[in-house]
Amino acid sequence: MEVRYGLHPSGSNQQYVYRSSGMNTMGTRSDDRFQKGAQEYAAYVEAPEGRLRTDLAFANLQDFLPASQAKEPMSALDVGCGPGLTAVRLVRLGFHVTQLDSSQSMLDLARHAAEDAGIADRVTLECGDATQLANLFPAASFDVVLCHNLLEYVDDPSAVLRGAARALRDPSGILSIVVRNQAGEVLKAALQAGDLAAAEANLTAEWGVESLYGGRVRFFTPARLRAMLEAESLALVAEYGIRVLSDYLPHQVCRSSEYARILDLERKLGSRPEFAAVARYTQCLARRTENAA
């Protein structure tokens, strides 16, 4: 594998790493939808439903972030970082954040987000394939690893979890995962689209169609995710539902002006198992077990 370190092509001072494993010219398995659709995705994460997903996941994570013990900043790895909004929040909490993505367009957006926030010196951008995590970073190098809304798109989600477990510094480090919840897809098809056939099909579907890009997206059940974590020596410490009812609110509830109330209600619903079970997304927080490799 070739590794080249240098300044970003734009000339900014941000640290930038190119890695090549001969897979394509960028050295990554870039998914075309995330190359061409990066701007569209960035607009989605700024809109109320995208913001809500990010805000809820971050609020849940914050309760488990390790407290800084030393003068050195703690380090976080954001796998499949997309436009990079979560990294900005982590840097503001004192982390140095490494952002990994296979899409050059997403990394460009992440670079702009870091520059706009004035934190470019506290992030490192890497173009690479999340399923190759074990080859990209030394073991035990991060206090926090994020894997939000990524496992749905990779060929081998277990390989990503294995790499994430290996990348965690020790059992006090925290891994946060957000995935599409199969049960939420059943409700979405019925309540949003009124498509009863799709709702019934989604009861057992392992794959669906991404509404933003039209490509395939993997569905998870919380039980399946838990089993995958256990298989990679990761111990579940908390589980939440993300967006239980906000996708189905009637039009008279304004998503923008009532955002704070919706966020507050969603936090309460998502932490109760009976509601979390049917949320659009599942978030799991996990730690490496002592016997992890």
Ligand SMILES: C[S@@+](CC[C@H](N)C(=O)[O-])C[C@H]1O[C@@H](n2cnc3c(N)ncnc32)[C@H](O)[C@@H]1O
């Ligand atoms: C749905 S976006 C999620 C972005 C961000 N984590 C968030 O929660 O908003 C999925 C991201 O994963 C990236 N991605 C998809 N497959 C990948 C892979 N095999 N390796 C690294 N990144 C990948 C995409 O380029 C995209 O930026």
